[in-house]
Amino acid sequence: MEIKHTDGRFYLGDAKAPDGVLDYRFIDQSTVEAYHTETTQAVRGQGVAGLLFDAFIAYVEEHDLKVRASCSYVEKKMAGDDAYSHRMV
Numbered sequence: 001m002e003i004k005h006t007d008g009r010f011y012l013g014d015a016k017a018p019d020g021v022l023d024y025r026f027i028d029q030s031t032v033e034a035y036h037t038e039t040t041q042a043v044r045g046q047g048v049a050g051l052l053f054d055a056f057i058a059y060v061e062e063h064d065l066k067v068r069a070s071c072s073y074v075e076k077k078m079a080g081d082d083a084y085s086h087r088m089v
Helices: 048-062 072-079 082-087
Strands: 003-006 009-013 018-028 031-039 066-069
Touching: 003 048, 009 048, 018 048, 031 048, 031 072, 048 072, 048 082, 066 072, 066 082, 072 082
Parallel strands: 031 066
Antiparallel strands: 003 009, 009 018, 018 031
């Protein structure tokens, strides 16, 4: 499964009808807000949300960003792992 990235979105599948998305936006130059994660019924239970999260975190780490997790999925993943505590706002 190839996760793709455009401005403000990590996604799987076709850009116009993706099977999974993780949406984010910049709050300022050093902080992003992850506000929406969703997968289609066709791929649920296949780890797609986790792959989207991993791609998002890699981007955050690469660009030394902080994260405001408005999305419950991202908040739960980040809060559940001490490795991400230094990234949370």
